[in-house]
Amino acid sequence: MPHFTVRFKTFGCKLNQSETAVMARDFLDHGYQAATESESADVVVINTCTVTGRSDAKCRQAIRQSLTQNPESTLIVTGCYSQVSTAEIASIPGVDYVFGVSEKLGLFDFFPGPGKREVPCVRVTDIQERKDEPIRFAGNYTDRTRAFLKIQSGCDRRCSYCIVPLARGPSRSLPVDFILDQADHLIRTGFREVVLTGVHVGDFGKKGSGTSGLPALLRRLVRLDPAVRWRMSSLDPGDLGDELLHTLAEYPSICRHFHVALQSGSDTILKAMNRRHTTGEFREAVARIRDVLGPVGLGTDLITGFPDETDQRFEETRRFVESLPFSYFHVFPFSARGGTPAAGMSGQIPSRVRMERARILRSIGAAKKQAFLESFIGKTTEVLFECRKINGRMGGFTSEYARVEIPFDPQLVNRIARVRIRNMDGQALTGEILPADAT
Template identity: 40%
Template sequence: MKKVAFYTLGCKLNFSETSTISRLFQERGYQKVAFEDTPDIYVINTCSVTDNADKKCRKVVKEALKHSPEAFITIVGCYAQLKPQEIAEIPGVHAVLGAAEKFRLVDMLDGFVKPKKAQVYASAISEANTFHTAYSFGDRTRTFLKVQDGCDYSCTFCTIPLARGKSRSNSIAEVIKAAEEIAQTEVKEVVLTGVNLGDFGIQAGLGRQENFYELVQELDKIAGINRFRISSIEPNLLTDDIIRFVASSQKFMPHFHIPLQSGSNKILKLMRRRYLREVYASRVQTIKSLMPHCCIGVDVIVGFPGETEEDFLETYNFLNELEVSYLHVFPYSERDNTRAISLPGAVPQKERNLRADMLRILSEKKKRLFYEQNVNTQATVLFEADIQNGLMEGFTENYVRVVAKYDPLLVNETKHVRLTRLNEKGLMEVEEAFLEVLQH
């Protein structure tokens, strides 16, 4: 029995796909093992969002060879689709599979005999035109369920359409089937993932058949799953109907992650985003009017070509005044085959980093304020299995990270708690006496 290990770089969608590929191996008699457990085969699932995809890929390959010098190393994922020949030149890599091939790798490489030269199986991205159901399982307390793939948008900074192809989705019936499979396990929370999640409903070769609002309504009816989260959704696709439904649902958590990218309309237009800042502010206002306790996360890019100091301050002030909970901040990085790379007004890297640091400091302030607003309230926490220094952590419905004294009875359980104070690490503590009453 050959042993296989996996490593995932990037997003929740990648995690769902890695987990599904691992199950394909196990169904064929391979044994899944830890990265450091001298496997015969490594499968590394790559990302292309950050500018150091090459560096990260090389480092993971190097570490793999330290643990198992004779292992067969396969690279899949977005970076593999964009730069297959470049990856094939990395010492130790034996096979590179693109977007249309990655779910067939067990068949394509069965036997995993090392070639004299790295094999590249990467079709044109137009060949990635089918939807593959995927969800993570056994790796975390929650499951990432892929319901959509690809993107039809043309943001000037983004390579994802080149790496994943056109927008396509599972049918609602197939999503329900996968969710019901998950419901038969011990999983308590399902996170819906996709490249452009709000664009759910386009089926390959059939066009738009359904929509995301219809999907969440059907998922809400499934027995056996306590929680659903919406991972990331474009502001122009986050409709009032969806917001109102989440506000009324007992299963969909009051937590949205909504990419903004810039608070300057000038920059949003240069990015070819499909909304202006006024739309974004309206979405936040609607959410908070219906769910004052709702957590709202934001993606922001700083240092985009043409972004002046005035443009950046417009973004900073917009976010400072907006009632959001945390920021994911990315300094702009050049990408081959994107329109942005040829735009004038490049911002020096040092300035990009300074602007990113300013927004990260703002994010910490926003997050702390949001956490403080939850002190002395009651919440439901899903406790996780990661135990460190006698402590365990979990998340409330509205995504406040909670820490508590380890109790084996709490692992993968949802419990009502009273939130008491923030500790020195910025995590929320719970009232121990209250927790002990629940347990004993």
């Protein structure tokens, strides 16, 4: 049997990365090998994102680039962009297979093997009809430090700007026993940190997964191996209840890192976005975190130039984010997505204004990140070091998601070590490794 090769290109969120890992394992189980950088792969799989118009453009560029560089490769396009813009993807000459969000987790049900097609094979089912999530074995990861563990998919929130519910469907949780089995497998494989992923992980367990919710799941995961770190992906302010925060306080192996989506610091805009929090409730959530856990890593998402975001409303956002202890921002100029209410709203903001406001917030975010990193200087912290060696150095992350770099030491790969932070070098901290018994 010939050994075919495969290459993956992934766009978007950690959930997409976890699903690419599942697909990679499927190909491995079917006898495929990962293509090297220098060879043309027999099969190319592009796992797409459609959260913004720019995401769509990047995916189209990657498709065309693959067709130019690897014209004989069988090209599979899957993911969220394929789900909501199926005909657009299928119309690109050279695309051989178009799979939806559900189909990518069982693509060998539809994919017989390498071979160019005159007409693309399209398999995209109605994601809104899904009541449960396909149960697939934990994926194949090349990095043995951090793995992504999918616990949930879909979203019921229906924010007025967001296309994700159209691409991912309603909120669905995976069974808790399955998640525990997958987590145990990842630990035995050697991973020292596992990131819980989903579209809205705070919704976990609210639709019959066999547990009372995210805090209960975290408590069971931590007990699998106290030496393994657990990190949560994005949450909403309403997810930050007392039970979750006190669970983190009880178990230090759950990372002190929160990514809490704000989107705007104007209550008028938040209401138009159909967000479920006010600025006051967001501020209270941040205060609860700090009251229970002390200083943490705190990131957020922000959208600039949402319809009817006047200069005054943008100024409200600027002042609000400056007043809170964020460690970084993800800033996105508003992108009108077809099929969402915001796309048809009056008061659309010119592109140049959206971009300029994004620049202003990113500048504030950069200053916040520098202050966050500087707060570690002179302190001792624990860092999980990765296997990558770049320019003679290696890096890793603290529980709070601060990056630390030191000279490469193979003995520290995939280990948590105590580091005394001495300085900053660009976007990373530097320091010295301490003996285990040092104070």
